Amino acid sequence: MLKAQFDHTNCSDCPIRHRAVCAHCDADELEELEDIKYYRTFEAGQTIIWSGDQMNFVGSVVSGIASLTQTMEDGRTQMVGLLLPSDFVGRPGREAAPYDVQATTDLVMCCFRKKPFEDLMNTTPHIAHRLLQMTLDELDAAREWMLVLGRKTAREKIASLLSIIARRDASITPKDKPAPIVFDLPLTREAMADYLGLTLETVSRQISALKKDGIIQLEGKRHVTIPDMRRLMEEAGDDSDGGFLV
Amino acid sequence: MLKAQFDHTNCSDCPIRHRAVCAHCDADELEELEDIKYYRTFEAGQTIIWSGDQMNFVGSVVSGIASLTQTMEDGRTQMVGLLLPSDFVGRPGREAAPYDVQATTDLVMCCFRKKPFEDLMNTTPHIAHRLLQMTLDELDAAREWMLVLGRKTAREKIASLLSIIARRDASITPKDKPAPIVFDLPLTREAMADYLGLTLETVSRQISALKKDGIIQLEGKRHVTIPDMRRLMEEAGDDSDGGFLV
DNA sequence: CAGAAACCTTGACCGAGATCAAGTGGAACC
DNA sequence: GGTTCCACTTGATCTCGGTCAAGGTTTCTG
Structure with a gap:
C-alpha cells in the first residue's frame, strides 16, 4: 500500500x-x-x-x-x-x-x-x-564541475555558473524559452566564490566584466538578464549545448 | 540461477x-x-x-x-x-x-x-x-576531489594524490601497514597534472620539493617511499584521517 | 653503440587571481 | 533622518603557478 x-x-x-x-x-x-x-x-x-x-x-x-x-x-x-x-x-x-x-x-x-x-x-x-x-546524474554533475574547477579561467567559471542557473531556472518555469533569459541570482558573491573556487572579489570583478562586455545585463546586484544564451555559453568554454546537469 | x-x-x-x-x-x-x-x-x-x-x-x-x-x-x-x-x-x-x-x-x-x-x-x-x-562512494570521492581542485595549493594537491594512491595501494596489499609505505607511481607527471588541475612542470617541482623536505623519498622517477604517512597527510591539509575514498 | 623518443627536471619570466584596503549603496533599525 | 550593517565594487600590490625554454635520463630501436 x-x-x-x-x-x-x-x-x-x-x-x-x-x-x-x-x-x-x-x-x-x-x-x-x-x-x-x-x-x-x-x-x-x-x-x-x-x-x-x-x-x-x-x-x-x-x-x-x-x-x-x-x-x-x-x-x-x-x-x-x-x-x-x-x-x-x-x-x-x-x-x-x-x-x-x-x-x-x-x-x-x-x-x-x-x-x-x-x-x-x-x-x-x-x-x-x-x-x-x-545518483548517476549527481556524479555526472560533480565530474562536469571538476573540469570547471580544475581547468577553467575565472571568467569561464562565472559564465559556467550563470549558464547552469539560467538553464535550471528556465526549465523550472518552462516557458517557450524566449531569447532573453531573466532570473534572480540566488547566491551571494561569496557563495558563488565558494562554488567556483575563487574569491568574492574576483567574482565581483568578472561579473562586472561580463556586464561591461554585454554578455549579461544587471539590474541591482542580483537581477540578471541574458540577452543571448549562446554567447554566454561560448564564454563558458562549453559548446556541448547538450547535457549540462546540476 | x-x-x-x-x-x-x-x-x-x-x-x-x-x-x-x-x-x-x-x-x-x-x-x-x-x-x-x-x-x-x-x-x-x-x-x-x-x-x-x-x-x-x-x-x-x-x-x-x-x-x-x-x-x-x-x-x-x-x-x-x-x-x-x-x-x-x-x-x-x-x-x-x-x-x-x-x-x-x-x-x-x-x-x-x-x-x-x-x-x-x-x-x-x-x-x-x-x-x-x-555510485555513492564515487560521488563522495568526486566531491572530495572538488575541494582539492578548488581550494588546495599545488603542494597540497600533490600530497593529496600521493595519500590516495598510498592508501589504496596499501589496502590492496593488506600487510600489517608497517610505518614506511612503498609503492610505484602508476601515473606520469602529465597524468598527475591532468588529475590535479596543474601543469606537469608544477607537478615535477612540487614532487622535488616534497622530496627535499623529506616528506617522501624517490628512487628513480616512480618508486616512492613514504616514511611517515602522518606528515604526508598534514601536507595534504587533510587531517580527517578517516574516509578518504577514490 | 648511436640515435631517437619519451619522460622528467630545472631555470627565468610573466600574468591571472589572491590579498589587502578603501569606498559605495541599499535596507533595517532606532 | 541618521546610524549601522551587510553585500558588493574597485583599486593597488603581491604571489603562486603557468609559460617558455633548455637540458638530463632512461628506454627502445636500428
Whole structure:
C-alpha cells in the first residue's frame, strides 16, 4: 500500500518536477504517511546538517536552494553541490553526512524518515532504480564541475555558473524559452566564490566584466538578464549545448 | 540461477576485493556465463571508450589503472576519475559515455554485456543496492576531489594524490601497514597534472620539493617511499584521517 | 653503440587571481 | 533622518603557478 503511493513514475502535472519518488503531489490527503513523511522549513543561512552528523532522514527540496559544503580546518571552504527544487538530499544506507548542508535561501524540504524509506526502497525496485539514476546524474554533475574547477579561467567559471542557473531556472518555469533569459541570482558573491573556487572579489570583478562586455545585463546586484544564451555559453568554454546537469 | 552466481556479498578470499557484484572468483568454471561475461585487455595509453560513444558493456577493473577524462575543445583536459582494481566502470541505464576512458597502464577488465547485466540488476535487488552504494562512494570521492581542485595549493594537491594512491595501494596489499609505505607511481607527471588541475612542470617541482623536505623519498622517477604517512597527510591539509575514498 | 623518443627536471619570466584596503549603496533599525 | 550593517565594487600590490625554454635520463630501436 505504501508502495503504491510512491510508485508514480511520472507526475508531470505536479508543480515540482520529480526526478525520483513522487513526494509532493499528494501531500495532504495521505494521512497514513504522516509518520514517515513530513515537511521542514529553514531560513536562509540556517544549517540543515553538519558534516559528521547522523542523518535520520532523506528528502527533496520543494522550494528554495540548499548547498553542500566542505570545509578545511583552516577555514577554506568549497561548495560541492547546489540543490535546487526537486533535487534529492540524503544517502540511503549511509549514517553520517559527509558535508555541511545549508539553506542558501529560505527553504522547504519534504523529508522521509530514513529507516522506513530504506525499507521502502528495498521492497520497491523502482525506487532503488530511480535513486541510482539520480545518483548517476549527481556524479555526472560533480565530474562536469571538476573540469570547471580544475581547468577553467575565472571568467569561464562565472559564465559556467550563470549558464547552469539560467538553464535550471528556465526549465523550472518552462516557458517557450524566449531569447532573453531573466532570473534572480540566488547566491551571494561569496557563495558563488565558494562554488567556483575563487574569491568574492574576483567574482565581483568578472561579473562586472561580463556586464561591461554585454554578455549579461544587471539590474541591482542580483537581477540578471541574458540577452543571448549562446554567447554566454561560448564564454563558458562549453559548446556541448547538450547535457549540462546540476 | 544466474542470480545465485552473482549474489555473493563478500568474496574476501578472492584476490580482487569486490565492492559490488562478484565478477572474478569463478571466472573459469561457469561456462553458462560465457555470453554475458568476458575479459578484455588493453595496453597502456589505449583508449577504452571515447566520450559520446555507445557503451554496450559495464565491468570492473581486474588489474591496472584506467582514467576518466574530460576535454575542452581547445585541448584543456581534466581527469575526473581514477579507476583502480575492483573499481566499477559503466552506467547501467545510460547509453553514451560522458567522458573518455583510457588505460593508464596495461589493463585487464572484466566486462558484462550491458543489456543482460541490466536485466540481472532489475531482478536482483542486491546488485542494484550494491551499485547504488558504489555510485555513492564515487560521488563522495568526486566531491572530495572538488575541494582539492578548488581550494588546495599545488603542494597540497600533490600530497593529496600521493595519500590516495598510498592508501589504496596499501589496502590492496593488506600487510600489517608497517610505518614506511612503498609503492610505484602508476601515473606520469602529465597524468598527475591532468588529475590535479596543474601543469606537469608544477607537478615535477612540487614532487622535488616534497622530496627535499623529506616528506617522501624517490628512487628513480616512480618508486616512492613514504616514511611517515602522518606528515604526508598534514601536507595534504587533510587531517580527517578517516574516509578518504577514490 | 648511436640515435631517437619519451619522460622528467630545472631555470627565468610573466600574468591571472589572491590579498589587502578603501569606498559605495541599499535596507533595517532606532 | 541618521546610524549601522551587510553585500558588493574597485583599486593597488603581491604571489603562486603557468609559460617558455633548455637540458638530463632512461628506454627502445636500428
